[in-house]
Amino acid sequence: MKTKIGPRKTRKEHGKRAAEPWGASDDRAGGAIDRFRADLELPCSFRVFRGFRSTWLGAACAVLASSGAASAMAQAVPSNVPGAKPQDTEQWTPVPPVVTPGATSTAPPSDAIVLFDGKDLHEWVNTRDKAPAGWSVANGVMTVEKKAGNIETRRSFKNYQLHLEWRVPVNVTGSGQARGNSGVFLASTGPADAGYELQILDSYKNETYVNGQAGSLYKQYPPLANAARPPGQWQSYDVIWTAPTFAADGAVKTKARVTAFHNGVLIQDDAVLAGETLYIGKPTYKAYDRAPIKLQAHGDPSPPLSFRNIWVRELPGK
Numbered sequence: 001m002k003t004k005i006g007p008r009k010t011r012k013e014h015g016k017r018a019a020e021p022w023g024a025s026d027d028r029a030g031g032a033i034d035r036f037r038a039d040l041e042l043p044c045s046f047r048v049f050r051g052f053r054s055t056w057l058g059a060a061c062a063v064l065a066s067s068g069a070a071s072a073m074a075q076a077v078p079s080n081v082p083g084a085k086p087q088d089t090e091q092w093t094p095v096p097p098v099v100t101p102g103a104t105s106t107a108p109p110s111d112a113i114v115l116f117d118g119k120d121l122h123e124w125v126n127t128r129d130k131a132p133a134g135w136s137v138a139n140g141v142m143t144v145e146k147k148a149g150n151i152e153t154r155r156s157f158k159n160y161q162l163h164l165e166w167r168v169p170v171n172v173t174g175s176g177q178a179r180g181n182s183g184v185f186l187a188s189t190g191p192a193d194a195g196y197e198l199q200i201l202d203s204y205k206n207e208t209y210v211n212g213q214a215g216s217l218y219k220q221y222p223p224l225a226n227a228a229r230p231p232g233q234w235q236s237y238d239v240i241w242t243a244p245t246f247a248a249d250g251a252v253k254t255k256a257r258v259t260a261f262h263n264g265v266l267i268q269d270d271a272v273l274a275g276e277t278l279y280i281g282k283p284t285y286k287a288y289d290r291a292p293i294k295l296q297a298h299g300d301p302s303p304p305l306s307f308r309n310i311w312v313r314e315l316p317g318k
C-alpha cells in the first residue's frame, strides 16, 4: 500500500509543529524531512520518520535528500518475477464474513455464542449429572459453588475463540494451589477434571510450581508471563483452541493447540499439547469430536471465584 506524500508545508504550518508532541526541537528536522518527503511516494511505513525525535536523524535525511540517495531509497523493491504486476498477487474472493465487533473489545461480537451474560446459567450444566448448573448468580456474576462441583456448557465445541473473565475474591486465603484455584477446561472429555485445563489461580505473589500457576496449560506449559492482577480485580482470558483430531481407530492425527492471552498479555503461543492435562501421570490423548467447555470447582478451602462475560466464536479450524 502506498501513501501519497503531500506538498511541502508552508512556514506557517511548520510553526504548528511546536505544539506537536515531539516538540519544537524536532521542527528543524521536520523541515528537512518534509523536503525529503515532498518528491516521493513512499510506503506507509515511512511515516515512522515523523515520530523520530532526533534532530541528528533529521540532518541525516537532509544529507540523503541533497545527495540524491533519497531517490534511490524510494525505489520500489524490484520484482523477482519478470513482468509481474501488483494485481497478480491481489486476492478478491472469498470475501471474509462481516462480523460486527462488540461495543468494547471484550463485549461479544455479532457471531459469538454468549455463554454467560450475567443473567442466568441456562447455557451450563453440572458436569457430574448434567442437571442445571448449581453455581450461584447474583449482581451480574456467577460464583463457584464448590459442593455442586464442576460445570460445563450444554453445547459442545470443536475449534473456537473464547473470552471469559474471572475474579479471585479479595478475601482469598491459602497459598500455592490452595489459593483461588479454578480452571477452564478447553475441552471437557469426561467427568471431574477430564480434559485440557488452562489453569486459573491467584498467581499474584503466590508461589507454586510454574506449570500450575495461572495461565499454565496444567502440568504441560508454564505461561510465557505472569500477568496476574491482585485479588478482587477482574481478569480476562482470551483463548484460541484448536482441537485435536483423530483417525477412525482413535489414533491422533493432529494434536491440540492453544494460544492464550491473560489480561491482554500473550501467555501461550500456539502451544502443542501432549495430551489431556493430568494431575498425576503422563499426558495422553483420548479420541473425541466435539466437547463442552468446563469450569472447575476446585476442592481447596479458599473462598470461591466468580466469572462474568463469557462468550465463544466457533472457528473452522486449520
Ligand code: MG
Residues within 6 Å of the ligand: 181, 182, 183, 197, 199, 200, 296, 298
Ligand atoms: Mg485448577
